[in-house]
Amino acid sequence: MNIYDGIKERKEKISVVGLGYVGMPLAITFAKVADVIGFDISIEKVQSYLNGIDVTKEVGNKAIKETTAVITNEEKHLRECKFHIVAVPTPINNDKTPNLKPVIGASKTVGRNLTKGSIVVFESTVYPGVTEDICVPILEKESGLKCGIDFKVGYSPERINPGDKVHRLETIIKVVSGMDEESLNEIAKVYEMIIEAGVYKAESIKVAEAAKVIENSQRDINIAFMNELSIIFNKMNIDTNAVLKAAGTKWNFLNFSPGLVGGHCIGVDPYYLTYKAAEMGYHSQIVLSGRKINDDMGKYVAENTVKNLIKADKQIKGAKVTVFGITFKENCPDVRNTKVIDIIRELEEFGIDVNVIDPLADKEDLWNEYRINLSSIDEIKNIDAAIFAVPHEEFKVINLKDVKKLFFSREYATSIASKKDTIQANSNLNYENKNAVLIDIKGMFERKEAEDMGYLYWRL
Structure with a gap:
């Protein structure tokens, strides 16, 4: 088995199964040095790519238009490939248990089109054992081939950070693993074709699976600690951001901050770990405690929004609130498992x-997932509160004076002034300065400046 040489000489092809935030960058990057088949079951997504539109916004329309990768939803093309990369999502069910349907479906698809001498590498985040205990039997059943004799498998956890233009696929060390020494070396050499930072050879497939699932669990726990501190310090009327800045002057203080934790990685992966732990008879304490704190933060933000509306003498029922940002993180169009929705539903x-x-949010996904339509900032006026939930770059150009204009139109201020003879509508609109509630979840604005402008300002 010498697939690497075949790929390098363009005698063999690579397939990437699942063309989302992980798969599409892989397909585009590999296509620069090899022949690639990019496969996805979504006809709409494939058509968008064929039209030169990057629905992930990870690689850009130009790269999509110029790539030599063959993008298709016809699985028969997978038979042309000897090196298969499975990069489908692994979400969770409503009861927080792993939803392995996408990776099982992808395994069936690859299995139906698997040929002798192939290698299948899984990148989807799973708990230790899924590749060998669940995926391999499916590949064998669908293909009629025997793993270890007719084909081999490996696991290489994805580490792409959606929206991050610094830590890219090529610049992040790639963990690779194989079922034996031969497959490990082949897989490592194939990935080394595109990974500038180099690869790390894990001792086994289970080690690589475990490494991935704890990377995000560790971040989840650290952010949960920050969120708990935020709850405590808000009760003490202490600014959490100021505390973290002071504590951050120590060399070994970890740089984490409070916030909403959603998405398809950090907000999901810990449940894969705790599920497997429970199967083995161990009930997680720290991991699940952190998850509970983070899962409850949307409701916590909504409750504090209501409290500040009450302070501003606003009638709660019928109050108008505008939320800036609904994606699960900044500079990313992905709305899957966004925790901003928890704020909205609670309000x-x-x-x-x-x-x-x-x-940035994908309008179609937003409607299909949550039945929410996006508004234009030009449509917003006379609001009672603004919640800056996601710090997109596009929002960073908005200043506090711009935000203030959304609270009171001149016409509205005039109508208020006609009822309150102590207010001069044509002066500084003092009435608005006492009634503008600003919820700044990630601390995009300066607290002192906001308060000096009369905002009722609150942040995590």
């Missing part, structure tokens, strides 16, 4: 009218 429970502005 709606109070009878609050919520509008959402997000220049």
Whole structure:
């Protein structure tokens, strides 16, 4: 088995199964040095790529238009390949248990088109044992081939950070693993064709699977600690950001901050680990405690929004709130498992009218997933509160004066002034300065400046 030489000489092809935030960058990058088949079951997604539109916004339209990768939803093309990379999502069910349907479906698809002498590498985040105990039997059943004799498998956890233009696929060390020494070396050499940072050879497939799942669990726990500190310090009327800046002057203080933890990695992967641990008879304590804190933060933000609306003498039912950003993280169009939705749903429970502005969010996904339509900032006026939930670059150009204009139109201020003779509508609109609630989840604005401008300002 010498697949690497075949790929290098373009006698063999690579397939990438699943063309999302992980798969598409892989397909585009590998296509620069090899022949690539990019496969996805979504006809709409494939058509968008064929039209030169990068639905992930990870590689850009130009790269999509210029790539030599063959993008298709016809699985028969997988038979042309000897090196298969499975990069489908691994979400969780409503009961927080792993949803392995995508990776099982992908295994069936690859298995139906698997040929002798192939290598199948899984990149999807899973708990230790999924590749060998679940995926391999499916590959064998569908193909009629025997693993270890007719084909081999490996695991290489994805480490792509959606929206991150610094830590890219090529610049992040790639962990690779194989079922034996031969497959490990082949897999390592293939990935070394595109990974500038180099590869790390894990001792086994299970070690590589475990390494991936704890990377995000570690971040989840650290952010949960910051969120708990935020809850404590808010009760003490201490600014959490100021505390973290002071503590951060120590060389070994870890640089984490409070926030919403969603998405398809950090907000999901810990449940894969705790599920497997429970199967083995161990009930997680730290990991699940951290998950609970992070899962409850949307409700916590909504409750504090309501408290500040009350302080501003606003009637809660019918209050108008605009949320800036609904994707699961900044500079990314992905709305899967976003925790901003928890804020919105909680506010709606109070009878609050919520509008959402997000220049990056995928409108179709947003509607299909949450039945939410996006608003334009030009449509927003006379609001009672603004919540800056996601710090997109597009939002960073908005200043506090711009935000203030969304609270009171001149016409509205005039109508207020006609009822309150102590207010001069044509002066500095003092009335608005006492009634503008600003919820700044990630601390995009300076607290002192906001308070000096009369905002009722709150942040994690």
